């Protein structure tokens with residue numbers, strides 16, 4: 628991704644066991660989003676970090692979109708090796724600690740802006756879980772959606788209601804995406820939408836009514 632002649636960074640998609648993680652390489656820092664389901668996934672993430680020419684110690688931050696098993700299983704090993712700061716929403720932090728033994732270094736509330744890649748905004752999107760977050764990266768016109776949206780045959784859908792803490796709350800959260808300018812949505816499960824994602828989200832909002 629470029630702005631003028633200055634590269635502001637890039638997003639690497641890491642395919643794991645039925646789920647994805649994302650490595651966001653920025654000027655000034657690199658962050659990991661989610662950690663897969665197991666130590667095995669952690670090893671795959673470490674291999675990818677090496678393939679993109681980074682050392683584990685260069686991963687400064689790990690953001691957990693939510694504390695479901697397939698997103699946090701690799702966290703203990705990755706934290707030990709990368710020594711990054713772990714960020715999770717305050718409503719997920721306790722579950723995260725119970726399931727992984729890892730304490731969040733930063734308990735997010737939503738609305739924070741990380742000073743990387745021109746500013747990465749944390750969006751609190753409650754519904755799939757109480758403390759699910761998305762990352763909004765205006766520089767890339769991209770959202771990293773976690774499980775709050777899933778990709779299916781080029782469309783964006785809501786995750787199945789039984790998998791959600793509060794399905795109506797999720798719908799209300801997704802409606803707030805109307806206000807944002809984006810073109811790309813990365814999802815943890817299914818196909819990412821790399822073009823025209825805002826229209827897919829607007830279509831989903833119309834279908835929800």
Ligand SMILES: [Zn+2]
Pocket residue numbers: 693695755774
């Ligand atoms: Zn989930």
